[in-house]
Amino acid sequence: MSIYIQVEAQRYATQTGETLYEALARHGLAVRKACVNGACGVCRCRLVAGAVDYRGRQPYGLDETARSEGYILPCIAYAEGDVTLNELRIVR
Ligand code: FES
Numbered sequence: 143m144s145i146y147i148q149v150e151a152q153r154y155a156t157q158t159g160e161t162l163y164e165a166l167a168r169h170g171l172a173v174r175k176a177c178v179n180g181a182c183g184v185c186r187c188r189l190v191a192g193a194v195d196y197r198g199r200q201p202y203g204l205d206e207t208a209r210s211e212g213y214i215l216p217c218i219a220y221a222e223g224d225v226t227l228n229e230l231r232i233v234r
Contacts, residue, residue: 148191148226162194162216162227173216174231177203180218185231189214192225 146153147165156165163173163185176184180196183203189212201215216227 145221146224147221148224149228149230156221160220162214162219162221162225165221166216166230171230172233174233175217178217180215183208183215185217186213186215187227187230188212190226190228193222194219194225195222196220 145156147156147162149166149171154165154169154171156162157168160168163175163178166173173185173187176182178185180199180201181203186204186208194214196215196218197220199218201209201218203215204213216230
């Protein structure tokens with residue numbers, strides 16, 4: 143069963159074991175990043191549908207307000223099913 147990441151009008155399939163960041167990069171979407179370990183918050187985007195899991199890691203790059211507003215860190219997040227993201231910071 144495929145899991146998809148919805149970004150604007152596009153859907154991107156994920157592969158087993160890859161983070162949202164890795165999946166988007168494989169499809170050619172370069173999300174702005176720095177640490178790639180959940181510490182800096184540079185990659186943050188908003189999860190508007192679905193759920194993610196950090197697999198034991200902590201999203202230290204997000205404060206409580208950002209978390210409550212639905213922000214996630216795609217560099218350490220794994221989709222738990224189909225997800226919809228917005229406010230992605232894409233490097234063009
Ligand atoms: S790149 Fe630093 S938290 Fe994602």
